[in-house]
Amino acid sequence: MIEATYLDVLTRYPVATLAAGALLILLIRRLSQENSNKLSSLPTAPAKTPEQTSTEWLMESKLKFPDTPFVLPLDVETWVILPHSLLNEVKAFPSDKVNFMRLNYERMQGRYTGIGQYDHDEGVAAIRNDLTRNIARVISDLQDEASFALDKQVGDRPEWKEMWVYGDVLQTVSRLSARTFVGYPLCRDEEWINKTINLTTDTLEGVNAIKKYHPWIRDIAAPFIPELRRIKENQKFIANKLRSQVTSIIAAAKESGDFQKKPAGEDVSNEEVTDENHNLVHWVIKNFKDPEKVTAEEVGLVEIGVAFAAIHTTSMALSFAIFDLAARPEYIPELRKEIEGVIAEENYPDRKLRKTSMPKLKKLDSFVKESQRWNPPGMINMGRLVTAKQGVTLSTGQHLPKGTFLGFGAPFAHGNKDPPKTVVTAKSQPPLSEFYPWRFSDLRTQAGQETLHLHVSSDNNDTSFGVGRNACPGRFFASNEIKTVLIELIKRYDIGIGPQGQGAGGEFSKPEMLEFDTFYAPDPYAKIYVRNRQV
Numbered sequence: 001m002i003e004a005t006y007l008d009v010l011t012r013y014p015v016a017t018l019a020a021g022a023l024l025i026l027l028i029r030r031l032s033q034e035n036s037n038k039l040s041s042l043p044t045a046p047a048k049t050p051e052q053t054s055t056e057w058l059m060e061s062k063l064k065f066p067d068t069p070f071v072l073p074l075d076v077e078t079w080v081i082l083p084h085s086l087l088n089e090v091k092a093f094p095s096d097k098v099n100f101m102r103l104n105y106e107r108m109q110g111r112y113t114g115i116g117q118y119d120h121d122e123g124v125a126a127i128r129n130d131l132t133r134n135i136a137r138v139i140s141d142l143q144d145e146a147s148f149a150l151d152k153q154v155g156d157r158p159e160w161k162e163m164w165v166y167g168d169v170l171q172t173v174s175r176l177s178a179r180t181f182v183g184y185p186l187c188r189d190e191e192w193i194n195k196t197i198n199l200t201t202d203t204l205e206g207v208n209a210i211k212k213y214h215p216w217i218r219d220i221a222a223p224f225i226p227e228l229r230r231i232k233e234n235q236k237f238i239a240n241k242l243r244s245q246v247t248s249i250i251a252a253a254k255e256s257g258d259f260q261k262k263p264a265g266e267d268v269s270n271e272e273v274t275d276e277n278h279n280l281v282h283w284v285i286k287n288f289k290d291p292e293k294v295t296a297e298e299v300g301l302v303e304i305g306v307a308f309a310a311i312h313t314t315s316m317a318l319s320f321a322i323f324d325l326a327a328r329p330e331y332i333p334e335l336r337k338e339i340e341g342v343i344a345e346e347n348y349p350d351r352k353l354r355k356t357s358m359p360k361l362k363k364l365d366s367f368v369k370e371s372q373r374w375n376p377p378g379m380i381n382m383g384r385l386v387t388a389k390q391g392v393t394l395s396t397g398q399h400l401p402k403g404t405f406l407g408f409g410a411p412f413a414h415g416n417k418d419p420p421k422t423v424v425t426a427k428s429q430p431p432l433s434e435f436y437p438w439r440f441s442d443l444r445t446q447a448g449q450e451t452l453h454l455h456v457s458s459d460n461n462d463t464s465f466g467v468g469r470n471a472c473p474g475r476f477f478a479s480n481e482i483k484t485v486l487i488e489l490i491k492r493y494d495i496g497i498g499p500q501g502q503g504a505g506g507e508f509s510k511p512e513m514l515e516f517d518t519f520y521a522p523d524p525y526a527k528i529y530v531r532n533r534q535v
């Protein structure tokens with residue numbers, strides 16, 4: 001109907017339409033120019049050479065402006081990159097002036113894709129408080145699911161055989177996440193597993209599609225964009241799958257008046273569960289202001305947001321860790337020794353690890369952290385959007401107008417030849433330019449440093465998971481998820497890059513890290529070789 005009206009106007013008044021179109025373009029150009037002029041008081045990164053990757057360009061620019069904010073005009077977005085010395089200042093800005101979620105909302109076109117809806121914080125609250133408090137039961141569930149997933153994805157391998165890492169890891173992480181995010185029986189529903197994987201790619205395709213239109217005409221264009229229609233269909237699918245669970249949770253809680261039920265105290269065994277059989281759906285509902293009025297659609301949007309934040313990020317970190325391990329299989333015996341030592345020492349009849357076992361796996365923690373140091377989620381971290389009407393002025397004197405994207409160059413962004421001096425390392429250790437798996441477990445042997453340098457640490461020296469009020473609330477879950485899969489993999493299989501399990505070197509090399517926009521990703525097609533463990 002609407003389409004017919006547009007066409008009607010276009011064909012009846014072609015000259016007027018063309019003139020109006022030309023005026024609109026001129027106006028848009030003028031406004032875009034004004035917008036970029038607003039940052040003209042800041043220096044701009046030196047011109048990017050055709051050979052340079054965006055990361056190399058960022059690193060070269062950081063060397064040129066080590067202590068001054070500068071403008072980095074990337075293809076898709078223009079960023080202001082700040083020096084590390086301003087980290088505390090950015091952390092201290094109130095969120096109504098400089099905001100994390102609004103940045104995601106803008107970047108992910110939340111108005112059209114539903115991502116980054118900044119008035120929905122039930123997901124963050126449920127992860128930060130409830131999921132983290134229930135981590136003991138979650139760890140037990142993760143082990144069951146990892147075993148199930150590896151049976152399904154990798155199976156029996158008497159001989160060396162190829163493993164398609166990213167595909168298998170996505171399926172595995174999606175299964176582990178679903179066990180905690182939606183529980184049984186949905187976590188074993190293949191449609192759910194595949195949908196939660198595809199949500200992210202569908203959303204990114206929607207973002208690319210709507211961004212082709214100028215902001216002024218996006219509302220008009222949106223209903224006609226197939227990629228955005230698919231996102232709406234996904235939202236319906238998720239809501240429909242959750243409906244019966246949401247309805248029964250609300251009915252049961254209404255009857256018992258139990259929406260605000262607090263989890264039982266810390267538990268140290270798998271038998272003593274906390275929120276019995278509860279999953280993220282329960283916790284999200286509980287965190288709504290008026291839980292009795294919650295709908296499957298609202299819970300669905302939160303679940304989509306969490307899946308978006310959780311599944312691909314964790315899958316990428318886990319894939320990178322598997323590539324690092326396959327490239328250096330000589331580290332496997334040391335990790336096995338540690339894992340099997342803890343299992344033997346604790347001697348539980350089910351041979352499962354507990355919440356209290358995880359901190360004992362110091363080498364594994366260090367390996368995962370070193371892998372994440374080498375393969376961070378992206379080249380810019382602590383990204384924020386200036387939302388203050390009058391903009392903000394930095395202590396270094398520069399003014400950043402409303403709408404500015406600001407962030408910090410990731411300390412270990414790929415190819416960074418000059419990592420910040422703020423990153424801690426011991427003098428006796430191999431330099432930061434080398435992969436050294438026990439870097440952080442070594443550091444933790446020093447007096448006073450036993451509880452520092454953890455994979456989940458979040459401080460000014462260690463910003464992979466962000467730092468401050470928006471530091472990733474899912475990092476404890478993600479870390480346990482990654483370790484649980486690695487433990488199962490290491491216990492069951494030998495792995496390598498070459499067809500006979502060879503590590504990297506000579507004719508075999510570790511798969512390349514890919515760069516797109518400001519993000520990093522493992523090569524989605526890369527394979528390694530796997531066979532049943534021989535020793």
Ligand code: HEM
Pocket residue numbers: 100101123124127306309310311313314317377381382383464465466467468469470471472473474475477478
């Ligand atoms: C290795 C995997 C992961 C990485 C590398 C990662 C990284 C990050 C980073 C860098 C941020 C932004 C922090 C900031 O700028 O201050 C973030 C935020 C967030 N992450 Fe994660 N994340 C991972 C896994 C997860 C998982 C598994 C979940 C859910 C269970 C999750 C949920 C979130 C949420 C909800 C936020 C937004 C926090 C807020 O709005 O305050 N993440 N994550």
